[in-house]
Amino acid sequence: xxxxxxxxxxxxxxxxxxxxxxxxxxxxxxxxxxxxxxxxxxxxxxxxxxxxxxxxxxxxxxxx
Amino acid sequence: xxxxxxxxxxxxxxxxxxxxxxxxxxxxxxxxxxxxxxxxxxxxxxxxxxxxxxxxxxxxxxxxxxxxxxxxxxxxxxxxxxxxxxxxxxxxxxxxxxxxxxxxxxxxxxxxxxxxxxxxxxxxxxxxxxxxxxxxxxxxxxxxxxxxxxxxxxxxxxxxxxxxxxxxxxxxxxxxxxxxxxxxxxxxxxxxxxxxxxxxxxxxxxxxxxxxxxxxxxxxxxxxxxxxxxxxxxxxxxxxxxxxxxxxxxxxxxxxxxxxxxxxxxxxxxxxxxxxxxxxxxxxxxxxxxxxxxxxxxxxxxxxxxxxxxxxxxxxxxxxxxxxxxxxxxxxxxxxxxxxxxxxxxxxxxxxxxxxxxxxxxxxxxxxxxxxxxxxxxxxxxxxxxxxxxxxxxxxxxxxxx
Numbered sequence: 001x002x003x004x005x006x007x008x009x010x011x012x013x014x015x016x017x018x019x020x021x022x023x024x025x026x027x028x029x030x031x032x033x034x035x036x037x038x039x040x041x042x043x044x045x046x047x048x049x050x051x052x053x054x055x056x057x058x059x060x061x062x063x064x
Numbered sequence: 065x066x067x068x069x070x071x072x073x074x075x076x077x078x079x080x081x082x083x084x085x086x087x088x089x090x091x092x093x094x095x096x097x098x099x100x101x102x103x104x105x106x107x108x109x110x111x112x113x114x115x116x117x118x119x120x121x122x123x124x125x126x127x128x129x130x131x132x133x134x135x136x137x138x139x140x141x142x143x144x145x146x147x148x149x150x151x152x153x154x155x156x157x158x159x160x161x162x163x164x165x166x167x168x169x170x171x172x173x174x175x176x177x178x179x180x181x182x183x184x185x186x187x188x189x190x191x192x193x194x195x196x197x198x199x200x201x202x203x204x205x206x207x208x209x210x211x212x213x214x215x216x217x218x219x220x221x222x223x224x225x226x227x228x229x230x231x232x233x234x235x236x237x238x239x240x241x242x243x244x245x246x247x248x249x250x251x252x253x254x255x256x257x258x259x260x261x262x263x264x265x266x267x268x269x270x271x272x273x274x275x276x277x278x279x280x281x282x283x284x285x286x287x288x289x290x291x292x293x294x295x296x297x298x299x300x301x302x303x304x305x306x307x308x309x310x311x312x313x314x315x316x317x318x319x320x321x322x323x324x325x326x327x328x329x330x331x332x333x334x335x336x337x338x339x340x341x342x343x344x345x346x347x348x349x350x351x352x353x354x355x356x357x358x359x360x361x362x363x364x365x366x367x368x369x370x371x372x373x374x375x376x377x378x379x380x381x382x383x384x385x386x387x388x389x390x391x392x393x394x395x396x397x398x399x400x401x402x403x404x405x406x407x408x409x410x411x412x413x414x415x416x417x418x419x420x421x422x423x424x425x426x427x428x429x430x431x432x433x434x435x436x437x438x439x440x441x442x443x444x445x446x447x448x449x450x451x452x453x454x455x456x457x458x459x460x461x462x463x464x465x466x
Contacts, residue, residue, distance in 0.1 A: 005208060005393035007083060014091055021366060024338060025102065028365035034102055043364045044104055048356035052241055053174035053423045054327050056357030057230065060175050060238040
C-alpha cells in the first residue's frame with residue numbers, strides 16, 4: 001500500500017512548528033529568566049482567581 | 065457509534081507505520097525535553113497527559129460531532145451515551161475534588177447569558193460544517209487530516225475575532241457563574257448532574273428504540289469488536305469504555321496537576337494573537353488581551369501556557385496513534401476542494417467565534433463544565449445541540465454526507 005503522505009512534507013511541517021515554538025520561547029520572559037535575568041517576570045502558573053471564566057473573562061456583575 | 069469517521073476507519077489495513085511513529089516519538093522527546101529544561105515538571109506531566117488523551121481520542125474514535133449526528137440522522141445513540149457516561153464518571157471524580165476546598169483549584173465555571181447562548185449555538189453549527197469539535201479538530205489534524213487542518217486554521221482565526229468581540233457580548237444580559245457545588249454541596253451537585261445526564265440518556269434511548277425497536281449498547285462493550293485486546297491497545301480500535309476511562313482520569317489529573325480542568329480553545333486564541341503580534345499588530349489595544357490571564361499568556365512563552373502544552377501533546381499523541389494504526393493522513397487521499405473546502409472554512413470560523421463567546425468548546429465548556437457542576441455547561445449543551453441540528457441540515461448543501 002502506498003503512503004498517503006510525502007515524508008519530507010511531514011518533517012517540514014513539524015520542523016516549522018518547532019521553529020515557531022522556539023522563536024516564541026526565545027523571546028519570552030521565561031527564557032530570559034532562565035538565562036539569568038532576575039527581573040524578567042515569568043508566568044509559570046498563569047491564573048486569575050478573580051476571573052469568571054476559563055478564558056479570564058470578568059464577571060457580568062463587575063461590568064460597568 | 066460516535067466516530068470521527070474521517071479520522072479512524074474501523075479496520076486496520078497494514079502494520080505499524082514506523083516512520084510516523086518514530087517521528088511522533090521524536091517530537092515528544094524533543095518538545096518534552098524542551099518543556100522539562102525550560103519550564104517546570106508539572107508542565108511536562110500535562111504534556112504527557114495531553115499525549116495520552118490524543119491516543120485515547122484517536123484509538124477510541126471519540127468524536128462528539130459524529131455522536132450527535134448519528135443520533136439525529138441514524139437514530140443511533142451509542143456515541144451520545146458514551147459521552148453522557150464520560151460526563152457522569154468525570155463529575156463523580158472531579159466534583160468532590162473541587163468541593164474539597166483545596167486552594168489553587170478552579171472549576172470550569174462561566175457566566176450564563178447572551179454570549180453563552182449565541183456562542184454555543186454557533187459552535188454547534190460549526191461542529192457539523194467543520195467536521196469536528198475542539199478535540200475532534202485537534203486529534204484529526206494530529207492524524208494528518210488535511211481538511212481538518214483547514215478547519216483548525218479558520219478555527220484559530222474565528223477565535224481571535226471572537227476574543228476581540230467578547231467584551232461587547234459580555235455587556236449584554238447575563239448572570240455570574242452558577243456552581244452547583246456552591247448551591248447544593250458536593251453530594252447534591254453530583255445528584256443533580258446524574259439526574260440530568262440520566263434524563264438525557266432516557267431521551268436518547270427513546271429516540272433509538274422508537275426508530276429501531278431496540279438499543280445497541282456499543283458504549284458498554286468491554287473488549288474490542290475485532291482482534292485481541294492487547295493488540296487493540298496499541299493499534300486501535302478501542303472500545304468506547306477504554307477511551308471514556310482515559311478521558312475521565314486524564315481530565316481529573318489535569319485538574320489536580322494544573323489547577324483547572326482540561327481546556328483546548330484558549331490556546332487557539334493565543335496562537336492567533338501571537339501570530340498577529342508577530343506581524344506588528346498590537347493586541348493590547350483590545351480589551352480581551354488586557355485581562356489578567358490572556359495578558360499573562362500573551363506576554364510569555366507558549367510552553368508555559370497549559371492549554372497550548374496539552375494541545376501539543378494531544379497532536380503528537382494522535383499522530384502516534386495514527387501511525388500505530390497505519391492510517392496517518394489516510395483521510396486526505398482526496399484533497400479538500402469546492403464546497404467541502406468551503407464548509408471547513410465556514411465551520412472553522414463558526415467554531416472559533418462560537419468557542420470564544422461560549423467560554424470554550426465541547427471539552428472546556430461541556431465536558432469540563434459538567435464535570436465542574438457548572439450550570440453554564442447545561443446551557444452550552446442545549447444550545448450547541450440546537451446549532452448542530454442546523455448544521456446537519458446545511459451539510460448536504462456543502463456536499464457533506466450525513
